[in-house]
Amino acid sequence: MTDKLIIFDTTLRDGEQSPGASMTKDEKIRIAKALEKMHVDIIEAGFPIASPGDFEAVQTVANIIKDSTICGLARALDKDIDCAAQALKGATSARIHVFIATSPVHMENKLQKSPDQVLEQAVRAIKRARQYTDNVEFSPEDAGRSNPDFLCRIIEAVIHAGASTINIPDTVGYTLPEQFGKLIRLLRERIPNSDKAIFSTHCHNDLGLAVANSLAAVMNGARQVECTINGLGERAGNAALEEVVMAVRTRQDVFPCQTNLDATQIVNCSRLVSSITGFPVQPNKAIVGANAFAHEAGIHQDGVLKHRETYEIMKAEDVGWNTNRMVLGKHSGRNAFRQRLKDLDIVLSSEEKLNAAFSRFKDLADKKHDIYDDDLQALVNDTLSTEYERLKLISLKVCSETGETPHATVIISIDGKENSATASGSGPVDATFKAIETLLEGETNLLVYSVNNITNGSDAQGEVGVRLEKEGEIVNGQGADTDIVIASTKAYLNALNKILAQVERKHPQGARAV
Numbered sequence: 001m002t003d004k005l006i007i008f009d010t011t012l013r014d015g016e017q018s019p020g021a022s023m024t025k026d027e028k029i030r031i032a033k034a035l036e037k038m039h040v041d042i043i044e045a046g047f048p049i050a051s052p053g054d055f056e057a058v059q060t061v062a063n064i065i066k067d068s069t070i071c072g073l074a075r076a077l078d079k080d081i082d083c084a085a086q087a088l089k090g091a092t093s094a095r096i097h098v099f100i101a102t103s104p105v106h107m108e109n110k111l112q113k114s115p116d117q118v119l120e121q122a123v124r125a126i127k128r129a130r131q132y133t134d135n136v137e138f139s140p141e142d143a144g145r146s147n148p149d150f151l152c153r154i155i156e157a158v159i160h161a162g163a164s165t166i167n168i169p170d171t172v173g174y175t176l177p178e179q180f181g182k183l184i185r186l187l188r189e190r191i192p193n194s195d196k197a198i199f200s201t202h203c204h205n206d207l208g209l210a211v212a213n214s215l216a217a218v219m220n221g222a223r224q225v226e227c228t229i230n231g232l233g234e235r236a237g238n239a240a241l242e243e244v245v246m247a248v249r250t251r252q253d254v255f256p257c258q259t260n261l262d263a264t265q266i267v268n269c270s271r272l273v274s275s276i277t278g279f280p281v282q283p284n285k286a287i288v289g290a291n292a293f294a295h296e297a298g299i300h301q302d303g304v305l306k307h308r309e310t311y312e313i314m315k316a317e318d319v320g321w322n323t324n325r326m327v328l329g330k331h332s333g334r335n336a337f338r339q340r341l342k343d344l345d346i347v348l349s350s351e352e353k354l355n356a357a358f359s360r361f362k363d364l365a366d367k368k369h370d371i372y373d374d375d376l377q378a379l380v381n382d383t384l385s386t387e388y389e390r391l392k393l394i395s396l397k398v399c400s401e402t403g404e405t406p407h408a409t410v411i412i413s414i415d416g417k418e419n420s421a422t423a424s425g426s427g428p429v430d431a432t433f434k435a436i437e438t439l440l441e442g443e444t445n446l447l448v449y450s451v452n453n454i455t456n457g458s459d460a461q462g463e464v465g466v467r468l469e470k471e472g473e474i475v476n477g478q479g480a481d482t483d484i485v486i487a488s489t490k491a492y493l494n495a496l497n498k499i500l501a502q503v504e505r506k507h508p509q510g511a512r513a514v
Contacts (some may be wrong), residue, residue, distance in 0.1 A: 002118055002256060002257060002258050003246060003256060003257040003258075004222055004223065004224070004257065004258065004259070004260065005218060005223055005225065005230050005255075005257040005258060005259045006041045006042065006043040006198065006200075006223060006224035006259075007040050007042070007224075007225060007227065007241065007244075007260075007261055008040075008041065008071070008200065008224050008225065008226040008227070009035050009040045009043050009044065009046065009227060009228065009229070009241060010044040010226050010227070010228055010233075010238065011031060011035070011228040011229045011232055011241075011273060011341050012028050012031060012032065012043065012044060012045050012046055012057075012061070012204075012227075013045065013046050013047055013073055014044070014202075014228060014229040014232075014233045014234065014238055014509050015232035015233050015238070015277075016046070017233065017234040018232055018233060018237070018277070018279065019234075019235055019467075019474045020277075020278065020467045020474045020475055020476040021232065021277040021278075021279060021476065022475075023056045023057075023276060023277070024511075025053070025056055025309065026349070026384065027276045027384075028045065028046070028057045028060075028061060029057075029060060029061060029064060030272065030276070030345075030346070031229075031269075031272060031273060031276065032045065032061045032064070032065050032068075033064070033065070033345050034227075034265065034268065034269045034272050034345060035068065035269065036065050036067050036068045037262070037265055037345060038261055038262050038265035038266070038269055039067070039068075039260050039261050039262045040068050040222065041069065041242075041260065042068060042069045042070075042071050042224075042422070043061065043065065043068045043069070043070055043071065044062075044071040044072075044073060044094060044097065044226075045057065045058040045061040045062065045070050045071065045072060046058040046072065046073070046087075047072070047073040047074075048072045048073075048074070048080075048084045048086070048087040048088075049074065049075075049079065049081045049083040049084070049256075052247060055083065055086075055087050056085075056112070057074070058070070058072050058087040058088065058190075059086075059087045059088075059089075059090065059194075062087060062088050062089070062090050062091035063090040063091070065091075065092075066092045068093075069091075069093040069095050069135065070088060070091040070093065070094055070097060071088075071093070071094070071095040071096070071097050071379070072084035072085075072087050072088050072094075072095075072097065073097045073099070074096055074097065074098050074099075074125075074129070075099060075100065075125075076098050076099065076100040076121050076122050076124075076125035076340070077125070078125075078128055078148070081096060081098065081125060081128050081129050081132070081432070081466040084097075084129075085129075085132035085133070087199065088133075089368065092503060093135070094132075094133050094134050094135065095133065095135040095136070095137055095165075096129040096132060096133055096135070096137070097136075097137040097139065097167075097198045098122070098125045098126060098129055098136065098137065098138050098139070098163075098372070099138070099139035099140075099141050099169075099201075099339065100118055100121060100122050100125070100139075100140070100141060101118070101140075101141040101142055102115075102118060102140035102141065102142065102143060102146040102150060102151060102154060103141075103142035103143070103144075103145040103146040103147075104145075104146075104147065105142070105145065106142050107139060113467050115150050115153075115154075116301050118154070119150075119153060119154045119157055122138065122140075122154055122157065122158050123157050123158060123160075123161045126138060126158045126161040126162050127161050127393070128163060129162075130161070130162040134162070134164065135164060135165075136162055136163050136164060136165070137163065137164070137165040137167055137200070137211055138155075138158045138165070138166055138167065139166075139167040139168075139169050139202065140154060140155065140168070140169070141171055142169065142171040142172065143169050143170070143171070143183075144168075144169070144170035144171065144172070144174045144175040144180065144183075144251075144430075144449060145169045145172070145174055147317070148183065148186060148187075151168075151187060152187060152190050152191050154189045155187060155191055155194075156192060156193055159191070159194070159196050163197060164197055164198065165197060165198045165199075165200055165224060166194075166197045166198070166199050166200065167199075167200035167201070167202050167224070167226060167495070168183065168184060168187070168199065168200065168201055168202070168217070168222075169202040169203070169204075169226075170201075170202070170203045170204055170210075170213055171202075171204060172204060172206060173201065173203065173204035173206025173207050173209065173210060173235075173236065173341040174206070174207075175203055175209075175213060176209065176213075177209060177212040177213050177215075177216035178216065180201075180203070180213040180216050180217055181213075181216035181217060181219055181220040182220070184199060184201070184216075184217045184220040184221055185220040185221060187199070188220075188221045198224055199217075199221060199222045199223065199224070200222060200223075200224035200225070200226060201213070201214050201217035201218070201222045201225055201226065201239075202226035202238070202239075203226075203238065203239045204233065204234075204235065204236065204237070204238055204489075205231060205233070205235075205236040205237045205238060205239070206235055206236045208236070209351050210231065210236075210237070210238055210239035211231075211239045211240060211244055211247070212239070213241045214227065214239040214244055215244065215247055215248075215255075217257075218248070218255060218257065219254075219255070223257060225244050225424075226238070227239040227240060227241040227244050228240065228241060229241055229242070229269055229270055229272055229273040229287070230270055230274060230281055230288065231243070231281065232273065232277065232279060237363050240287075241266075241285040242266045242270065242286070242288055242319065243287055245259050245261050245263060246263065246266075246268070246286075246314060246319065249263065250314055263318055263319050263367050264317070264318065264319065264320045265320055266287065266288065266319040267288055267319055267320035267321055267367070268320055268373075269345070269437045270287075270288040271288075271374060271377060272377060275377055275378060275381050275463070275478065276381065277476060278465040278466075278467070278476030278477065278478045278491075279306050279465070279476070280450050280452045280465055281465075287314075288318055288319070290315075292296075293314075293316040293321060298474075305322060323482055326441065332365070332371075334354075334358055337357075337358050337361055338354060338358075340373075340374065340376065341354075341357075342431070344373060344376060344377065346376070346380050347382070348376070353383065353384070356383050357379060357380055357383040360379050360382065360383055361376070362381055364379060364461070364482070367459065368457075368459040368460070368482055369460070370455075370457075372455045373393070373452075374436050374454045374455055375454055375455060375461055378461060378463055378480040379480070381478060381480070382478075382479065382480050382490065382502045389493075389495045389497055390414065390415050390497060390500050391412055391413070391414055391496055391497055392412065392413040392488055392493070392501070393410070393411075393412060393486075393490065393493055394411040394412060394413055394418055395410070395411045396408065396409070396432065396486060396489055397409045397410075397412050398428040398431065398485055399428075400427065400428045400433060405424045405425075406421060406424060406425055406426070406427050406428045406430070406431045407423065407424040407425075407431050408422065408423060408424075408425070408428060408431035408432040408434075408435050408485075409421070409422040409435065410422075410432060410435045410436055410439075410489070412436065412493070414439065414440075419439050421435045421436070421438045421439045422435055423435035423437075423438055428485050429449075429457035429484075429485055429488045432488065432489050432492075433446065433488075433492055436489070436492060436493070436496075440496070442470065443470075444468045444469065444470045444495075444496070444499070445469040445470070446467070446468060447467040447468065447469050447474070448465065448466060448467035449464070449466050449467075449488075450464070450465045450466075451463070451464050451484060451487075451488075452465075455508060459482060460479045460482070461481060461482050461487070462477075462480065462481065462482070462483075462484040462487045463478065463480045463487065464479050464480070464484065464487040464488045464490070464491040465477070465478050465491060466488075466491045466492055466495050467495070468492075468496070468499065469474045470494040470499050473499060475495050475498040475499055476495060476498075477490075477491040477492060477493070477495025477496070477497075477498065478490075478491050478494055479491035479492075479493075479494055
């Protein structure tokens with residue numbers, strides 16, 4: 001009988017730790033619902049003690065999601081565990097995930113504790129978590145650089161204390177696949193009570209080996225993989241859920257396990273996460289990249305036409321590539337629009353938001369003939385991103401002419417008052433951004449500027465992502481429009497509004513324009 005491979009998604013927790021990838025509560029709910037629809041086994045919704053916002057997000061996800069287990073992260077501290085338990089109180093199925101560092105470099109320099117002290121703290125934390133739930137996971141942070149003998153000691157102790165899942169993290173992406181696989185096998189063979197727990201893996205991608213390490217662990221007995229949509233995560237990211245799942249599914253001749261995931265939801269979930277976080281998916285990304293199932297070479301095209309499996313080891317339809325069908329146009333009514341959003345699991349919280357989205361849909365339908373699901377996702381994101389708008393675009397005029405310096409004139413509403421500015425730049429987008437900056441106090445640094453077409457055709461919407469930094473705060477902004485300069489302006493203002501929102505939360509009495 002084939003074993004089950006548990007898919008533990010940490011997009012909402014570890015994925016959100018990517019600089020600029022913070023999500024609102026509503027955005028987390030949308031992603032959680034998409035993960036639930038995809039039949040993800042466990043959703044790590046956040047780190048409840050980290051902030052009141054994180055606590056509320058975990059609590060809300062726990063109350064809404066019914067078909068997936070909801071997990072909250074906690075350090076091996078009483079206050080963290082109590083906070084996580086409180087946030088998860090309304091969950092149909094809950095898990096508390098406790099961690100403490102076990103590598104010499106972490107214990108000596110960060111924790112400043114001896115191995116015996118770390119072991120004692122871990123055991124005490126697991127016992128406290130077990131007071132709230134029998135579903136407790138333990139992670140020895142930086143296990144990839146930990147002493148194997150100490151790992152055996154601490155893992156045996158926490159299993160005895162009640163941990164039912166043991167997660168082995170390669171926290172800094174240091175290990176190699178053969179090495180990591182051997183570590184999992186060693187732990188399972190040497191720890192006397194290892195059969196009382198499920199072994200898991202959580203790999204980072206610093207050397208581009210997160211998926212390879214995770215699969216090596218699975219081949220050596222791990223039966224849970226912690227991963228994220230699109231490989232999102234801090235630094236170089238985590239193991240990509242879509243790659244792990246499809247590798248196991250495609251190579252059933254090798255893997256002695258299988259997932260329960262509905263793989264046809266992968267592409268939709270990937271696009272949703274990309275749109276919300278502003279992290280575009282590279283075209284040559286495995287499984288979910290635009291070129292993943294594209295064939296340019298003539299010999300490849302000829303082979304696929306004759307027999308698909310000559311150059312394709314998976315069907316594009318199996319991961320959801322055939323779901324992007326045009327269903328709406330300029331003559332579509334409000335009910336059809338509402339129903340299509342419902343089919344896409346997009347639920348707007350009020351009639352006012354639905355009306356705003358429908359108005360934008362009609363404007364878009366006047367600009368482009370065919371409206372696709374991806375257009376609707378971008379349109380809704382654009383609508384929801386305007387909920388906190390101290391800066392609003394009123395009008396934009398740009399001039400770009402061969403042999404002349406481009407210039408732009410913008411009119412922006414700042415806290416309800418219209419302001420106008422003109423600036424020149426190396427291109428129309430540069431000129432527009434400079435014009436906006438002349439209206440605001442202080443400087444922001446543009447770290448990333450990216451443009452992607454949402455669908456095909458010359459009338460396609462362009463989706464622009466920007467990443468801004470101001471005084472150490474990093475935010476992403478997104479904007480979509482059939483006019484790429486307007487899309488860029490929307491993205492820039494979206495990011496600036498996020499900076500303003502952060503300033504207002506920190507200094508509610510004295511928030512000013514950036």
